[in-house]
Amino acid sequence: MQSELTSWNHGSTRNAIVDFVTRVEAEGLPLAERVAVFDNDGTLWTEKPMQxxxxxxxxxxxxxxxxxxxxxxxxxxxxxxxxxxxxxxxxxxxxxxxxxxxxxxxxxxxxxxxxxxxxxxxxxxxxxxxxxGTHPVLGLPYAQCVFAPMLDLLAYLAAHGFTSYIASGGERDFMRPAAGQWYGIPSERIIGSSLGLKYADGELTYTSEMGFFDDGPEKPVRIWSRIGRKPLLVAGNSDGDLPMLEFARDDALRLLVHHDDADREFSYDTGSEQALKAAADKGWTVVSVRDDWATVFPAATS
Structure with a gap:
């Protein structure tokens, strides 16, 4: 498992991550407290032109x-x-x-x-x-539409005793098949929106109603319900992640991915205006796709 942040450019953002993990280990925080929570769309994989x-x-x-x-x-x-x-x-x-x-x-x-x-x-x-499938704009297989630096970060955190979860507005059961294969995050650590479910005659099927939409203020509710702890590291990219970012521990590292690279991915602020302002006001770590990521997407594997 890759445990170095090789897809990240050297600079203040990468240093903030390394310094944070170094502090966590120096303070001897128990492994149970080393909880990291990530949004998915726009944070772990690309979300344009649509999710x-x-x-x-x-x-x-x-x-x-x-x-x-x-x-x-x-x-x-x-x-x-x-x-x-x-x-x-x-x-x-x-x-x-x-x-x-x-x-x-x-x-x-x-x-x-x-x-x-x-x-x-x-x-x-x-x-x-x-x-x-293939992405309609990027022309990449979906397996390559994940962000290489975030894969590096997940591996880096795992190597230092962190347990990572996904809390996304995306539907939980859609994400599960990819999460284990691409992110190394098992199904039981996927917190996402849920379609209604019913059990009858030995089968579990979806109903004609939504269970819940895991976005905005619903994210802290679902994180606490599933994990029972505030995150020590949290990463998102949109206003829908703002409550989750605010909910993290006082000593947490908060990462906000800013999509500002039209050449290698997409450039947009729509839907993240409030989160970007909060990050500036509160000193959270903004991750610039353009400046902080040496590579955006992973290379093809045979």
Whole structure:
């Protein structure tokens, strides 16, 4: 396992991480207290032009429109017919701006696409999509759309006794097939949004309702419910991660990924304005994709 931050440029941000881990070890903090929590979309893997899970849902919606063409005139299915990635991305941006009108429509479509599916069949379909799909803009396999520096950071933390969790607005069961394979984080440490579930006749299936949406103030609730500790290290990239960043321990390292590299990934501040201001006001560590990451995406493996 790689335990050095080789994908990070030398500088103040990398030094902040190394100094933090050095302090934790020097103070002899118990391993049980070495809890790190990461957002996923935009923090561990790329989230533009729309989140990877939405690209998966997009494919499911396309199948639904084929089966029932009447859906083509209503959102979010109309976005599939029009190949309108922008509508989906804008719905997420509007959510971070406080307008959930389109997000409610989007989430209703997500629930509708999953209702009645058996959980393991859904997981297998998600895994097949992630293993075989290609990013529509970057042209990379999804396995290479994770951020190499964050993989290095996860490995570095593990080598120093940290236990890492994911707390994401992304759907928990969609992330699980990739988390173990790509991040080395097992299923039981994935805290994400949840579709409703019901058990009957030996099968666990998704219902036609949302369980909960793990974003904003819901993140600290779910972190505490699952872990029972405040994080010692927390990393996010958006306003939806702000409550999670605030919830960390007083002595925590808070990392906020700033997407400012249009050449190697994407450049955008929309949906992270409040978090960036909080980071500046409170002295949190802002990670510049442009300046702090020597490499953005991992090299292909044979």
């Amino acid at each position: 990877i899970q939405l690209q998966f849902i997009f494919a499911l919606w396309a199948g639904m429109v084929t089966a029932d063409p009447s859906l083509a005139t209503q959102q979010p299915f109309k976005a599939v017919v029009d190949k309108d990635f922008g509508w989906l991305s804008a719905a997420v941006d509007k959510h971070y701006g406080g307008d959930d009108t389109d997000m409610k429509v989007l989430m209703a479509g997500v629930v509708r696409a999953s209702a009645g599916r058996e959980v393991e069949a859904y997981a297998a379909q998600a895994k097949a999509f992630l293993d075989g």
